[in-house]
Amino acid sequence: MAGExxxxxxxxxxxxxxxxxxxxxxxxxxxINRAIDHGFVIGPSLELPAHFSPIYFPMGNAATGFFVLFAVIAGVVGGASAIAGLNHIRSWNVNSLPSAASVAIIAWTLILLAMGLACKEIERGFRNARLRTMEAFLIILSATQFLYILAIHGASTIRP
Structure with missing residues (x-):
């Protein structure tokens, strides 16, 4: 069988x-948990601070909030694409390819978006080790997800 x-x-x-x-x-x-626990505390008069942001993160820089939110979304969708990909690898035929490929491409685009925000956060500087780890993982993940898409599409010559 071709593509095996x-x-x-x-x-x-x-x-x-x-x-x-x-x-x-x-x-x-x-x-996100740390941002919720150590974010702004609204006083008894229920007045928001002058520079309140709903995505304020006490660690990192101004890009951290956007980066973390999109990274979590990309991670969850990437995990879901792995489940669809597992089904495709198990059956390995042209009937299972469209669903695995489409969700892999959606996950890859979200990973690229989060990687772009990671690059912005790197440019802004001042971030802790965990955020640097997440940035590195997203940059590597953007390449490996693309290679995975190429690998499953390279086998598209397989017959049912």
């Missing part, structure tokens, strides 16, 4: 991407 040689490559990339998406979503969840 790409199956181990696609499986390895799928597992790598799933693990990286779980790590990105976990670190993002930590950052």
């Amino acid at each position: 040689g790409l199956k181990p490559l696609a499986t390895g990339l799928l597992l790598l991407n799933f693990c990286m998406c779980v790590i990105v979503a976990s670190i993002g969840g930590w950052a």
Whole structure:
């Protein structure tokens, strides 16, 4: 069967991407939890501070809020794409390819968006080690997700 040689490559990339998406979503969840616990406290008069932002994060810089929110979304969608990809790898035929490919491309575009915000955060400077880890994982994940898409599309010559 044509494309059978790409199956181990696609499986390895799928597992790598799933693990990286779980790590990105976990670190993002930590950052959101910390922002909720250490964010602005509204006093008894219920007045918001002068420079209130609903996505204020006590660590990082001005881009951190957007970066973390989009990174969590990208991590969750990337994990969901791994589930659809697992179904495709299990059956490995042209009937399962469209669903796996479409959700992988959606996850990749969200990962690219989060990677762009990571680049902005790197440019702004002043961030902690966990945010730097999440930035690095997203930059690597953008490349490995693209390679995974190429691997499953390279096997599109397979017959049902």
